[in-house]
Amino acid sequence: xNNYSQQQPxxxxxxxxxxxxxMIQPQRPPVPPxxxxxxxxxxxxxILSIISIxxxxxxxxxxxxxxxxxxxxxxxxxxxxxxxxxxxxxxxWNFHSTANSQCAFSSQGLxxxxxxxxxxxxxxxxxxxxxxxxxxxxxxxxxxxxxxxxLNAAVYLSQNVRFVISSQxxxxxEELSSQGDWISLHGGSSIQWYTSGVEANTLQFDxxxxxxxxxxxxxxxxxxxxWSLSGASTIGLGAVAGANPGEALFxxxxxxxxx
Numbered sequence: 001x002n003n004y005s006q007q008q009p010x011x012x013x014x015x016x017x018x019x020x021x022x023m024i025q026p027q028r029p030p031v032p033p034x035x036x037x038x039x040x041x042x043x044x045x046x047i048l049s050i051i052s053i054x055x056x057x058x059x060x061x062x063x064x065x066x067x068x069x070x071x072x073x074x075x076x077x078x079x080x081x082x083x084x085x086x087x088x089x090x091x092x093w094n095f096h097s098t099a100n101s102q103c104a105f106s107s108q109g110l111x112x113x114x115x116x117x118x119x120x121x122x123x124x125x126x127x128x129x130x131x132x133x134x135x136x137x138x139x140x141x142x143x144x145x146x147x148x149x150x151l152n153a154a155v156y157l158s159q160n161v162r163f164v165i166s167s168q169x170x171x172x173x174e175e176l177s178s179q180g181d182w183i184s185l186h187g188g189s190s191i192q193w194y195t196s197g198v199e200a201n202t203l204q205f206d207x208x209x210x211x212x213x214x215x216x217x218x219x220x221x222x223x224x225x226x227w228s229l230s231g232a233s234t235i236g237l238g239a240v241a242g243a244n245p246g247e248a249l250f251x252x253x254x255x256x257x258x259x
Contacts, residue, residue: 070192073204073215076136078258082129086110086251094126101238109142109251113149114241121182123156123236125250131233134208136256139237141165142249144197149239152246156236157207161227163214164240165203169193171214173224186224192216200251207233 084090086109093110095103101114103124112124137155144151144167151167162182165171169190174182193216194201204215211225235255239246 070219073218073220074136074206074213076138076204076254076256078136078256080254081131081135081257082127082253082255084253086253092128094128096122096124096126103238106249108146109249110237110253111247111249112154112237112239113245113247114152114239115245116241121238121240122159123154123162123238125237126156127235127237127255129235129255131235131255132257132259133233134206134258135233136258137205137207137235137253138202138255139253140200140202140251142200142251143167143194146249147247149245149247150242151248152240152242153248153250154236154238154240155203155205156234156238157205157212158233162236162238163203163205165190165193167197168195169216171222173222175227185226186222188222190216190221192219192221202252 082092084092087105087107089105093103097103100116101112101121101124103110103112105111110125114121114124137157139155141151141153152164154162154164156162160176162174162176163171164174169192170187171190172187173185175185177183202217204218206213206215211223211227213223214221237248237250237253239248
């Protein structure tokens with residue numbers, strides 16, 4: 001007979017210090033996030049490009065719509081009393097050339113320059129033909145790229161009223177005071193004016209005895225009233241100086257009497 005007693009199996013709770021046995025499941029490794037397809041970062045620049053193109057198209061459409069809504073220049077009417085390409089001297093002009101301002105015909109047109117601002121600045125190129133009111137005037141101003149100085153043109157609608165416009169389409173209507181200074185009566189900026197520096201611009205003036213309208217490149221730009229003028233008017237062309245000398249090159253002038 002054996003000297004040891006047969007041991008009975010002990011329950012799990014006794015084997016592990018009285019704590020119930022808990023089976024622990026092994027943890028799975030974390031699943032890495034799915035990678036973005038190669039080249040997905042290219043979609044952002046593409047979207048930005050589409051937005052940029054859309055904005056550009058909208059701006060072009062707005063410009064076309066705006067130009068279509070512009071008031072057209074009054075139709076040319078009346079009797080043509082003067083017309084010239086301004087490429088040659090036809091004897092109808094009087095040049096008021098000084099050390100400060102000059103006027104001369106060239107193969108490109110009637111060229112006017114002014115070195116600096118001075119009192120009693122007058123048109124350096126004067127049409128000797130008296131023009132009765134009302135009348136229409138149409139003239140082309142050549143672009144900045146054919147000039148040696150800053151484009152700053154002046155069209156004299158009478159001896160004491162002139163219209164001045166720069167290469168950027170900023171314009172001013174001025175009146176000559178008794179002290180010899182040109183006083184600004186009204187100013188503005190034209191969106192019809194070509195500012196590229198390589199395109200010519202055409203001005204049209206419809207002048208009466210109490211005011212005038214201004215059209216640029218076929219669209220009415222402004223209307224000014226408040227002056228009193230009677231009898232014949234003197235038409236002149238010239239340039240205006242600012243901080244630097246000014247210049248203007250004129251071609252294709254036509255004047256129509258509406259009497």
